[in-house]
Amino acid sequence: MLVAVLLPFILALFIPLLSKWKYKLHTGYFVTIIPVIIFIYFIRFIGAGFEPVTREYSWIPSLDMNIVFYLDGLSLLFVLLISGIGALVAYYSIFYLHKSEQLGNFYVYFLLFMGSMLGVVLSDNVFVLYSFWEFTSISSFLLIGFWNHKKASRYGALKSMLITVFGGLSLLGALVFMSNLTNTASIQGMIDQQQLILNHEYFPLILCLLLLGAFTKSAQFPFHIWLPDAMEAPTPVSAYLHSATMVKAGIYLVARYSPMLSSNDWFFIIVSTFGIITLCWGSYMAVRQTDLKGILAFSTISQLGMIMSMLGFGTKMAVFAAVFHILNHATFKGSLFMVAGIVDHETGSRDIRKLGGLMTYLPITATLAVLASFSMAGVPLPFLNGFYSKELFFDASLHLKVTPEGFKELLQMAMPYLAVFGSIFTFVYSMYFFFGTFRGKANIEELPKKPHEAPFGMLVSPIILVIGVIVIGLFPHLINEPFIAHAAHAVKGVEFEKHIKFWHGITPPLIMSLTVVVFGTILVLTRKIWQPVYRFIPGVLSMNKFYDGTVDRVERYSGKITNGYMNGSLGRYVRLILAAILVTTFAFMAVTGGFTIDTSNLADLSLPGISVAVMMVIAAVGTIITNNRITAILILGVVGYGLSMLFVLFRAPDLALTQLIIETVTVALFLLVFYHLPKLRKKEESASTRVLNIVISVGFGAMMTMIAISAHSSKWFDSIAGYFIEKSHSLGGGDNVVNVILVDFRGLDTLFEIVVLGIAAMAIFGMIRLRGNKEED
Template identity: 70%
Template sequence: MLFTIIIPLLFAIFVPAFAKWKDKIHTGYFVLLVPLSIFIYYLQFIGEDFQPISASYSWIPSLMISLSFYLDGLSLLFVLLISGIGTLVTFYSIYYLHKSERLGSFYVYLLLFMAAMLGVVLSDNIFVLYTFWELTSISSFLLIGYWHHRAASRYGALKSMMITVFGGLSMLGGLILLNVITGTTSIQAMIQQKDIILESPYLPIIMTFIFLGAFTKSAQFPFHIWLPDAMEAPTPVSAYLHSATMVKAGIFLIARFLPIFVLNEWFFVVVSGIGILTLCWGSFMAVRQTDLKGILAFSTISQLGLIMSLLGIGTKTAIFAAAFHTLNHATFKGSLFMIAGIVDHETGTRDIRKLGGLMTLLPISATLAFFGAFSMAGMPLPFLNGFYSKEMFFDATLELHDNPLVGAQLLGQAIPYLAVIGSIFTFIYSMYLVFGTFTGKAKLDQLPKKPHEAPLGMLVSPILLVIAVIVIGLFPNLVNQSFLAHTAEAISGYQIEKNIVFWQGFIPPLFMSITVVVLGALLYVTRKKWSKVYTVIPGNLSFNRVYDKIIVGVETYSSKITNSYMNGSLRRYIALIMTMIVVTTFVTIFATGGFQIKTDDLAEVSYAEIFVAVTMALAAIGTVFARNKIAAILILGVVGYGLSLLFVIYRAPDLALTQLVVETITVALFLLCFYHLPNLRKTDDTIGIKLTNGIIATSFGTMMTLVAISAHSSKWFPTISDYYVETSYKLGGGDNIVNIILVDMRGLDTLFEITVLGIAALAIYGMVKLRGEKEGE
């Protein structure tokens, strides 16, 4: 399974080279091979005899971090969605994005996101999962902000990353606590220890943190505000990220950890409560929108709320319905996003107030939109897959009357009514989307472009998705035992058998569906009469304003705090740095009992050592009072050369030679640099500043003295010097231990030090050359 993630990353390296040929062949044709090959490979796992597969590769054993992957029914569903929808989106983008666009960047970002999502759904190690989780936020930030010359694109990209990264960091806190409680980093091993987790006093914190990660990523109320602004991304990005993949990552997270938390009473209350609220609010706000992608954005929010509420309910019917609707939503919503892109591409606008009457001009697109919208609305038609999962949703809400969980009674009684209300507005925005765009009187004079049907290549992807809508609708059990049953079993932890049929008789879910259609149709027809309700609810209230105020407030106060100490004064910078070092070091030493003095193993001190040490101290003090630059440098050099003498006395000729060379070069460089600096002048520092300088300097010197004494007097860990003595000749083949340590034992350190020096040299060379060119002009 590792190759599944590596292939998109490796291919992304070569995309810039392919992009150079975009005038001859679109870069998307090369990229298309990646998701298509992954999709075809994983199709082989569909079948009634499918069994979970695991694989693990060691990475950081000391931290229990390994590249562990687990393929079960849940991850298989998401892998097929990521690769299948990814294939269609890539093919669609070939015709949507012109060759003049930055195709290299676009497809690199797309492959990066694809690899990240595959890593999320396949990872069994919590820290690897988190790594890929944040990579989805970064790559989606790049995709949403692809048209970075637009202020709205930059704003939407930043908002999505701020909110989802906040949730990701919260999720990391929950995962770390799970690791502390269970002693493992494997998700499957944690599920086996669910009893220990449920009894832990940290459980409320763990659930809160993980729920924050899931809710922010899946745009649940009130974190939904990032999704509408993310619609500034190109339509292929919206169809991929915001219908089938990224926004479903939160759904995946809740589904993956459901066996652990489902028995907790608050799991139902929080997850179903937030989910049903998101369904109602998203569907209600979708009717208010005038932008096609805005309508689809809020419709996605509402549909994600529906799936989230099903997972919160946690019954057999609810879990199966959640898996089924996850599949169905990807098909009809993906096709609708692509149709919205076609309308925008062919008319030059997405403003539904300027659209209308396009059925005769875009007949194929209109037909596809009708199938997609009617499936999303849950119309009771046997050839629409959306009806089946919506019917199961109603059925699952009615099972709550006998839910034994404490605190679920009131919410359990309200959820069926809220489900109907949310579905009514779902019906309204579905009809509003399709009829407002394709029926009525055409307004050709308001369109920037003369509309005509899209090219066949752009229609292929939505056609295939609509065919999937119809096929699943006509033959729903084709994906039942061979696919959805495995997904439901992976979520719940036990086998779930469900027979999908269109007609179940006159049962309550049918009457709920009829109520939705009847009331939805009436409210759609009279929409203009009651739409003034939006001036009251939400009225002037907006979560976007709350977000904007938080961001502006943080930036304002951060700027004030930063400007208070970043004033250009080197003295202040050094004073703050040294003060923090002194405070934290002293606190640590005395809090841990780290200060120790032992004199039993000290060697005798000779007069020569005393003389050199006193000379060095006097030279250091003299540097402070020097008023001449040359004199200050030379006096400071006495300290360095004195240290060389100490090395000679201690019989360390290598260190003495090194110190002599370094000190000589340093003095020469100082003299060269100080030659170009202004002369030293008497400062007008106040007594307070001088006193502060003295206190900081004395404190820092005292701290270093105490650290040195403590380091010599305490043996907290076994010394490594014995290891070097025993193995340097055997492993390094040399008699000089210091050389062996630098070249062999710590070869990477030396390599990186040389690399840093090389980079610094190149940077200096570049600045010098640039300055020379400017002076030459």
């Protein structure tokens, strides 16, 4: 299992080499092999007798932190979507991306993203999950901004990363809270101790932080605004990110924690409310778009809201419908994105106002589009998988099981009506996408390119996905018991025996579906009449304006703050740094009880020691008041050599010798660069600045003194000195304990210190050579 996750990362290392052959063989062929291998490996787990599989690999044993992969029905569903659709997208990209593109960069980003998503859905350790979670944000940022010469691509990439990383930090807070409360980093371990979390006073905060991470990733209202701008990515990226991977990560997170959270009323209220609002708003706004990928972007938002609301319902039927629709959505939405890419590739435009009548020119593409869009609309036809999960959604909205009180009762009553409202506009934008593109009058003269059918290689991937739409629609039982039931069981924790079939008689869900078709058809036919409503709702209001305004204000105010202290004054920089260290250190010590003074274990004072200390104090003060550079250097040396004498008096000859060497080198270096040192002169400073300097200097000195005293006086842990004394000869082969510590016990530290010194020496040598070359020139 670990190899399967690492395969994309391993191949990514070789892509720069493989991309050099792109003019002989497209790099995409090499990339397609990896998800195919992963898909074949995991598909063998499908079956009625499937049981969860756990694999544990050592990572940081000292912290009891290991990489744990957990494969159950839910993670298997996502792994197969990530690898299966990943293979189709990689193959599709071969014909979509020309060899002149920066294919090396594209496929590196693509593989990093694929590996990160596999890590997210397979990780049982929350900190491993979070690491992969943030890596998906970074790699998707690179994919969305692949065409970085376009301003819109850079804007969309930055927007997606800012919003999702903000949610990721919130998620980290929730994971840390739960890990500390349960004393485990395992998701399954947390679920086993769910009552400890549910009954804790911090549970509301944990729930909000967790859902914030999920909502931002899965583009739930009001965080949905990043997804339409992400459409600036190449179409293969859009098809992959928004059908099976990136936006499904938040859905996965909510589903994974549902066994623990779904019993809480606030989980139902928050998740269902935001989910149904996202469904209604996304479907409503999709009809407003004129860009094909823009329509699909808002359709994705609405579909994600639908799945999220079903997870919020928490009933057995709702969970089954949610899991089923995750699969269905991946099939029809992935194919529709590829259809949009074909239209763009073959006509040079995605503007639906310029398109129309393309069925004559792209008959195969139009056939794929009609099947996928009608499935997305939930049209009641037995060979379209979208209808099955849409009907289950309606059924689940009618059978909510919540305590009938207050807002929950109102939400329960409103849910079926909101479900129908959102689905009506889902029908409208589905018909709008198909008929606006492939039917009507052809405007060939307005298109940049004369349209013609795409090459067969570009059609293969959407054909396979549409075949999936039809096969699941005709034979839903083939994927029910061996596949979907296991995924639903992982979310709900109960056995599922749901029988999926097309005809259940004249039932309320069927009536709701027919209502959607009737009212949706009316709205489609009268769209030009009611289209002006968008001038009022949303009108001038926009979450994008709020985002842009927030980012603009943050940049403006942060610039003013930065310009306020970054004025080129080294003195000011030093004062700010020392003041910050002083305040934070003293505050931390005060809060944690760090001020400890214990004189019971101190050496006796002696006249030589006192004399040396007084000499060092006088020398230190002398460095401040002297105006002569040589005098300052020599007096500073007195302080260092005095410290060496103290080491001798306290019987630490090794430290004394080290200090002598350091001080000698320091004084020698000062004298070597003496010519370049600035002349010491009194600087004209205001009285307030001098007082501030005195306060910071005295305070910082007092702080270092207190740290030294408190560190010596505080005995939070047993001293390790006895261990070093006892083991230095037997383990290190030496009786000089300090040398054994440096060479053996802390050998890696010493090695890296030597490496740092070596790098510094080479840098100095290079600077000297450069200066010598300039002088010769």
